Amino acid sequence: MTAARSAARGVLLAAVLLYALNLRAPITALAPVVDDVRTGLGLTAAGVGLLTGIPVLCFALATPLMAVLLGRLGTGRVVAASLVTILVGTVLRVSDGFGTALVGTVLIGVAITAGNVAVPVVISRDFPGHVPRVTGLYTAALNGGSVLTTTLTAPLADLVGWRWALASWGLLAVVALVAWQRAFPVGRPEPVVVVAASAAPAVWRRPVTWFLAVAFAGQSFSYFAISAWLPSVLQDTLGLERAASGGAAAFFQLFGMLGGIAVPVALGRRAPVAAVSAVIVLGWLTLPVGLLLAPSWWALWCTFAGVAQGGNFAVIFTVIASTAGSPAAARRMSATVQTVGYSCAALGPSVLGAVHTSSGGWTAPLLVELGALVTMGVASALGLRSMRREA
Template sequence: AGAAGDDEAPAAGSGDDAAGTGRAHAGRAVPDALRRPVTWLLAISFAGQAFGYYAVSAWLPTVLHDGTGMDPTASGGAAALFQLFGMVGGVAVPIALSRHVPMRVVSLAIALGWVTLPIGLVLAPGAWGVWCTLAGVAQGGNFAVIFTVVAQTAGSQRAARRMSAAVQSFGYACGAAGPSVLGAVHAASGGWQAPLMVVLGSILTMAVAAQLALRTVRRTA
């Protein structure tokens, strides 16, 4: 009985130590996720994405109507291409990543597709169908890239939830301002060229932050 008691005492202590260590690690995992540069680079990238997406979604029918003389009803249907092809991007990007296409290449291709919309609507608005399709695929695919990086780099489910919450909270807060900002710039400038350049700026911010995030991941891997 004495031997059994001696055997059990260290085991209980070891369990307490392990539990305490586990709690310490779990406690550190959450704030560590928020201190990592990759979290905030992804948040900035997602903010650029969300700003551009909501701004374009709100104003694209009006831009097409004013820029091409398209009937308001037809311009609303035309703008639906941007939304429709987002589903294509949401499927195509995970397939590309599963086939080991480098994520930095996928991210760069997404950025190039996205920027065709504001640039194209300024320089060649008659080809709106091409620009809406390319940007639609890009905006759908970018979600997959950002949250794939979150899943791969967080280190634990709890940290992944924390990272995801930070990225989405910051991103959607910025995105919510997109329609109002674009409307204000349009009212101030009297046209759509300046607002579309604002969208271009948000997309370039998205692209640069994403590339820096992926470089950070590669350096720490």
């Protein structure tokens, strides 16, 4: 590889990782200031949960549209447009009342969906031979953006108010856009991406597809519900100050970075997928069980669950890549799993908020979380068994 090509690939990797910082951060930024947002917009707990759930619903509904745009416009233009849209949505979300906040939230969700579709294409196309490693870095960067917003939003809100604190994260989009324009200057030619649909019937007839879809639904429901409400759980249960509870919840996101890197490495060294998946499920389960039985040990539970949530994504999509049979089938299976999973995930923040409001505490919401994770574990085991039978 020439020095120029190596440098260009380095610039592209930096642009991808800066872009990834924006693909969860606008959603998780709400959690540390959720009470301020609820009061400022006059919402119930379920209503403010909707502002976290809508972007995830967009992940499910807008994926086909983003695939079409990716094929017609190319990754360079789609990613640049999504970063501009994230910035606009971030500003709109805090500029007025609930209606404007909804519009901004939808824009954020659609824009992030573009990244969910575009980044895997860039990784597989521009980093051949390094897909597991770059995917791990990408997953770590997703969690890194969440760490930033979960840790710093509350202190910023104490200084400048919750609206300016949330709006300030638009700077991440500006930085990423500058880097992306350097990696993909206007007019740069690139291959056209074609998403085939011919593999759909065969994929939909395979039990492993639906087991993985249920497993990803449990994973995504749990991740976004916990991301939305964990600071509030720690604040109410342990009496932590708002800034401290946000920093404590950042453990969950921080160790997700470790899981996102470590699990692809373990799988690359031929660790049994079933054993890795079982460890991940147990790690995830420690969070609701631990917060119910020994909340003062929250750091330990957030560490275990953080590693698990960061690694589970890699396990599910490694299974998809290894069992699909063709690139077209892999794209269709991935789209099916994400559509089902993110449709359920969109309900997570609102469901936990509604259960909290009706029960007056956090025991019932944590039991709901526990049920979702048990469902995830059972579906994962059945999916891996189905994969072995097919093999």
